[in-house]
Amino acid sequence: MGREHLGEFEQLVLLACLHLRDDAYTVRVIEEIEARTGRRAQHSAVYVALRRLEKRGLVESRLGESTPERGGRAKRYFTVRPQAVKALEAARDALLAMWRDLEPHPDGTAGA
Amino acid sequence: MSRIPRWAEWWIERLLGDDRAVDVLGDLEELSAGRTRMGARWWVLGQVLRLTWRRVTRRDLKPSSPRARSAASLADDVRISFRAIRRSPGVSAAIVMTLALAIGATTALFTVADAVLFKALPFDAPDRLVVFWETEPPDMRRAATSPPNLVDFREGADGFEAFAGYAGERFTLTGDGPPTQVLGVRVTEDFFAALRASPLRGRVFDAADEADRKTVVLSHGFWAARLGLDPNVLERTITLDDEPHQVVGVMPETFRFPDDDEVALWVPLAPYPWERIRWTRTTSVIARLGADTSLETARAQLSAVAASLGERFPETNGGWGVEIAPVRELLGDQRALTVLLGTVGLVLLIACANVANLLLVRSTERGQELGIRAALGASRVRLIRLLMMESATLTILGGAAGLGLAAVGVRVLLALEPGTLPRWNPVALDARALLFTLGVAVLVALLAGTAPALRASRQGLAAAGGQGTQRAISDRSGSRSRALLSSFEVALAIVLTTGAALLVTSLLRLRAEEPGFEPDGVLTATLELPDRYEYGSGRIEAAYDDILLRARALPGVTGAGWVTALPMSRVGTDYDIEFFRVERPDLTPVEAPPRADFRVVSEGYLESIGVPVVTGRALEPADGDAGVANILVNRTLVDRYFPGEDPLGQQIRLYQTDGQAYRVVGVVGNVRHRGLDDESRPEIYVHFRQMAHNGMTLALRTQGDPTEWATPLAAVVREVDSDLPLLEVRAMSSLLDETLAERRFSTALLLAFAGLGLAIALIGVQGTLSYAVSRRTREIGVRMALGAERARVVRQVLGGGARVIVLGLVVGILAAAALSRTLESMLYGVEPGDPRTLTVVAALVAVVALAACLHPALRASRVDPVEALREG
Numbered sequence: 001m002g003r004e005h006l007g008e009f010e011q012l013v014l015l016a017c018l019h020l021r022d023d024a025y026t027v028r029v030i031e032e033i034e035a036r037t038g039r040r041a042q043h044s045a046v047y048v049a050l051r052r053l054e055k056r057g058l059v060e061s062r063l064g065e066s067t068p069e070r071g072g073r074a075k076r077y078f079t080v081r082p083q084a085v086k087a088l089e090a091a092r093d094a095l096l097a098m099w100r101d102l103e104p105h106p107d108g109t110a111g112a
Numbered sequence: 113m114s115r116i117p118r119w120a121e122w123w124i125e126r127l128l129g130d131d132r133a134v135d136v137l138g139d140l141e142e143l144s145a146g147r148t149r150m151g152a153r154w155w156v157l158g159q160v161l162r163l164t165w166r167r168v169t170r171r172d173l174k175p176s177s178p179r180a181r182s183a184a185s186l187a188d189d190v191r192i193s194f195r196a197i198r199r200s201p202g203v204s205a206a207i208v209m210t211l212a213l214a215i216g217a218t219t220a221l222f223t224v225a226d227a228v229l230f231k232a233l234p235f236d237a238p239d240r241l242v243v244f245w246e247t248e249p250p251d252m253r254r255a256a257t258s259p260p261n262l263v264d265f266r267e268g269a270d271g272f273e274a275f276a277g278y279a280g281e282r283f284t285l286t287g288d289g290p291p292t293q294v295l296g297v298r299v300t301e302d303f304f305a306a307l308r309a310s311p312l313r314g315r316v317f318d319a320a321d322e323a324d325r326k327t328v329v330l331s332h333g334f335w336a337a338r339l340g341l342d343p344n345v346l347e348r349t350i351t352l353d354d355e356p357h358q359v360v361g362v363m364p365e366t367f368r369f370p371d372d373d374e375v376a377l378w379v380p381l382a383p384y385p386w387e388r389i390r391w392t393r394t395t396s397v398i399a400r401l402g403a404d405t406s407l408e409t410a411r412a413q414l415s416a417v418a419a420s421l422g423e424r425f426p427e428t429n430g431g432w433g434v435e436i437a438p439v440r441e442l443l444g445d446q447r448a449l450t451v452l453l454g455t456v457g458l459v460l461l462i463a464c465a466n467v468a469n470l471l472l473v474r475s476t477e478r479g480q481e482l483g484i485r486a487a488l489g490a491s492r493v494r495l496i497r498l499l500m501m502e503s504a505t506l507t508i509l510g511g512a513a514g515l516g517l518a519a520v521g522v523r524v525l526l527a528l529e530p531g532t533l534p535r536w537n538p539v540a541l542d543a544r545a546l547l548f549t550l551g552v553a554v555l556v557a558l559l560a561g562t563a564p565a566l567r568a569s570r571q572g573l574a575a576a577g578g579q580g581t582q583r584a585i586s587d588r589s590g591s592r593s594r595a596l597l598s599s600f601e602v603a604l605a606i607v608l609t610t611g612a613a614l615l616v617t618s619l620l621r622l623r624a625e626e627p628g629f630e631p632d633g634v635l636t637a638t639l640e641l642p643d644r645y646e647y648g649s650g651r652i653e654a655a656y657d658d659i660l661l662r663a664r665a666l667p668g669v670t671g672a673g674w675v676t677a678l679p680m681s682r683v684g685t686d687y688d689i690e691f692f693r694v695e696r697p698d699l700t701p702v703e704a705p706p707r708a709d710f711r712v713v714s715e716g717y718l719e720s721i722g723v724p725v726v727t728g729r730a731l732e733p734a735d736g737d738a739g740v741a742n743i744l745v746n747r748t749l750v751d752r753y754f755p756g757e758d759p760l761g762q763q764i765r766l767y768q769t770d771g772q773a774y775r776v777v778g779v780v781g782n783v784r785h786r787g788l789d790d791e792s793r794p795e796i797y798v799h800f801r802q803m804a805h806n807g808m809t810l811a812l813r814t815q816g817d818p819t820e821w822a823t824p825l826a827a828v829v830r831e832v833d834s835d836l837p838l839l840e841v842r843a844m845s846s847l848l849d850e851t852l853a854e855r856r857f858s859t860a861l862l863l864a865f866a867g868l869g870l871a872i873a874l875i876g877v878q879g880t881l882s883y884a885v886s887r888r889t890r891e892i893g894v895r896m897a898l899g900a901e902r903a904r905v906v907r908q909v910l911g912g913g914a915r916v917i918v919l920g921l922v923v924g925i926l927a928a929a930a931l932s933r934t935l936e937s938m939l940y941g942v943e944p945g946d947p948r949t950l951t952v953v954a955a956l957v958a959v960v961a962l963a964a965c966l967h968p969a970l971r972a973s974r975v976d977p978v979e980a981l982r983e984g
Contacts, residue, residue: 026136042159
């Protein structure tokens with residue numbers, strides 16, 4: 001499969017799925033991202049990201065139960081596959097490597 | 113119930129395929145929780161558009177099902193269109209903006225017109241609902257009916273399922289908090305049955321209720337605002353006019369009849385003693401036709417009853433007729449709305465012409481690209497499809513933006529509307545408006561896109577064949593099409609501007625009319641006394657007198673007086689009576705008896721609103737004494753009925769049956785009582801202590817801003833009786849403003865639309881000319897190199913513009929002269945097709961259009977010959 005490149009938003013979505021474990025469906029992913037980062041993700045953005053990740057074999061999905069607040073419609077749960085975890089780790093390592101030796105600036109930003 | 117509209121479900125299933133749609137729809141449902149119904153709809157629309165956008169711009173979401181694949185091939189075309197649109201962002205933005213403005217205005221106005229004119233009224237089987245009037249001889253004007261007549265009509269005409277009476281009345285509500293007035297409607301037992309309206313809670317009236325006035329059905333608004341939606345509302349009583357009323361029911365929020373925001377409750381009609389007399393015609397009728405009864409049959413039945421009533425009761429019913437009409441008649445004259453709808457239609461046409469023009473320009477620019485496509489094997493059909501898709505994409509973008517503008521526009525319209533718009537159907541952007549916008553967008557795409565697409569596809573094939581001459585010909589005929597389209601725009605703009613100018617002239621002429629009184633500095637307030645001030649007890653007169661004396665004593669007050677109804681006011685009682693001259697009864701049977709409006713006033717009223725005494729004297733306190741019967745009349749009455757005679761000392765009786773003879777002691781100036789556009793009618797003023805009347809309005813002349821006297825006046829009334837609420841407290845000048853409000857509103861709207869249309873047309877003219885100049889840069893350069901003067905170049909370009917404008921002017925003036933006839937009933941003091949207005953409008957449009965041409969002309973004159981030739 002080679003190296004998988006993950007965009008920033010894809011990383012957020014994947015990490016949210018990992019946090020949510022068995023409860024990872026679109027609505028909860030949106031909430032998880034907002035709760036942790038304060039960023040309000042659009043449904044369509046999350047949906048499209050998950051679909052692309054699924055196409056690339058990084059997540060798999062199955063239809064789950066339906067609930068009344070969804071108008072009796074089923075949820076689609078996503079499970080993060082091992083390749084994705086590897087790719088996430090690689091992305092994190094790359095970022096950390098780049099950050100190393102950059103002293104934190106007094107105002108919180110990075111500086112030389 | 114699902115919060116996802118059906119269209120959204122349909123679209124998402126096609127966009128993503130059934131297997132993938134279910135969870136997305138579930139997500140949307142879940143995420144829209146906590147939004148209002150309307151809010152959720154808009155939010156879902158936004159989400160669907162986003163999903164569609166991402167689906168269109170990202171290939172990797174391509175679905176697998178065959179049904180979804182056809183949507184995907186459409187998406188490919190859209191993608192190509194977007195690429196073309198992005199390549200010329202200026203023209204694209206101009207097209208989208210023009211369309212957004214025109215479609216926005218059209219949709220906003222359609223939404224209002226749809227609710228008022230097109231949608232069925234929100235009653236069950238509204239086509240069976242009719243309104244009924246008695247008609248008064250001799251001119252058969254519509255009047256209400258009286259309770260005894262109502263009973264006879266109901267019993268005598270069997271073609272009705274229900275024949276219900278209702279009459280509005282203000283009640284004083286006491287109990288919690290200070291006393292307030294509420295608008296109630298007294299209704300017969302079958303009123304709700306006629307409308308087929310069921311209560312939200314409890315029940316409506318039955319036969320037992322109609323006997324007395326002890327029960328009440330509340331409006332949803334009253335229940336919410338006054339009783340805080342108390343769930344135990346059916347156990348409560350409320351006090352109206354000092355009488356406890358048991359709450360028996362609450363109507364749903366959607367129920368309103370009559371069409372008035374103010375209506376708070378309904379009580380049984382239970383006629384008052386004076387309403388048991390046949391000539392007290394104050395009860396309106398709403399009736400439901402039986403399933404097999406036609407309007408004609410019902411009319412015949414009622415006419416028969418009227419005829420028999422006329423024989424049995426000649427004094428009160430002789431000569432009276434009947435009239436019935438579908439309930440829609442209650443909506444009144446909505447001609448202004450129709451005219452405005454037509455107006456936005458014209459704006460839309462101008463926008464179409466403009467967009468067609470811009471598309472023509474662009475298709476010429478794209479000749480080369482289309483040529484390559486054709487050379488690579490694209491058929492003509494394929495090219496046309498591509499170009500049509502492009503114009504469709506532009507119109508859909510414009511339509512979507514227009515929808516946003518319309519949402520704002522509807523709100524603005526409702527906020528500015530002077531309260532005269534019928535509100536039976538709520539006015540809001542809904543699925544119908546959405547559908548309408550879509551329809552308009554498709555129409556625009558066809559109107560504006562077809563010609564350019566056909567031309568460009570031809571041109572593209574020609575270019576592919578290397579037929580240079582044909583291309584040049586095609587280009588020349590293209591510029592002729594563009595010029596014609598511009599002329600068309602100018603012509604339409606003239607029609608619009610003429611309409612606006614005629615309405616503005618009417619408004620100005622109307623405002624210049626003298627109302628006959630001086631409203632500035634006058635405060636008015638209406639007071640209705642509760643039933644305990646009985647007629648005949650003298651208490652009514654005493655109370656009004658007492659308040660009058662105290663109000664006059666307020667510092668800064670220079671005059672005060674009571675009247676039954678202020679000029680141009682919708683509050684109060686206006687009498688229109690026949691009167692008879694005492695000395696010359698021989699005159700009365702000739703043709704119709706003389707008629708006059710008649711008002712009950714106190715001394716000081718006419719002085720305080722600034723109506724002058726022409727001859728004789730004003731009313732004095734002594735004119736109210738027993739045994740004195742003095743009246744005032746106005747100039748119109750004298751001119752019409754006492755021509756060439758001395759009016760002073762003439763004696764008249766107010767009713768044929770009334771023995772009292774009144775003597776004219778003064779003649780006063782005319783007042784336009786029924787609006788500035790109405791002639792003043794003959795009028796009689798009687799002193800209020802001669803003819804007690806409950807429900808009078810006080811006019812208080814003050815030194816300064818009259819509204820500052822509202823609080824002192826309320827205190828004065830409280831001194832007399834702490835349970836009396838004052839109604840309609842306001843400056844009298846607002847009355848004049850209100851009478852013009854509706855006209856001012858429609859005039860302002862028409863003016864705004866005309867301005868929009870003119871602006872779009874000017875942009876069109878300028879754009880055409882600019883384009884022509886840019887195409888001819890080389891030619892102009894050659895001329896200048898050969899010695900042409902700059903001034904001559906300017907003249908030449910302006911001349912080209914002028915030809916376009918003149919053609920537009922001629923066609924526009926002819927069309928305006930013909931079309932302005934539709935405005936006839938809305939005009940005042942000016943004729944449709946008024947030559948002066950047409951001339952001014954034509955001159956104005958000509959000047960601004962020429963000014964718009966100046967910019968391209970000057971640009972042409974600045975062409976550097978060397979540059980132009982080098983580029984060429």
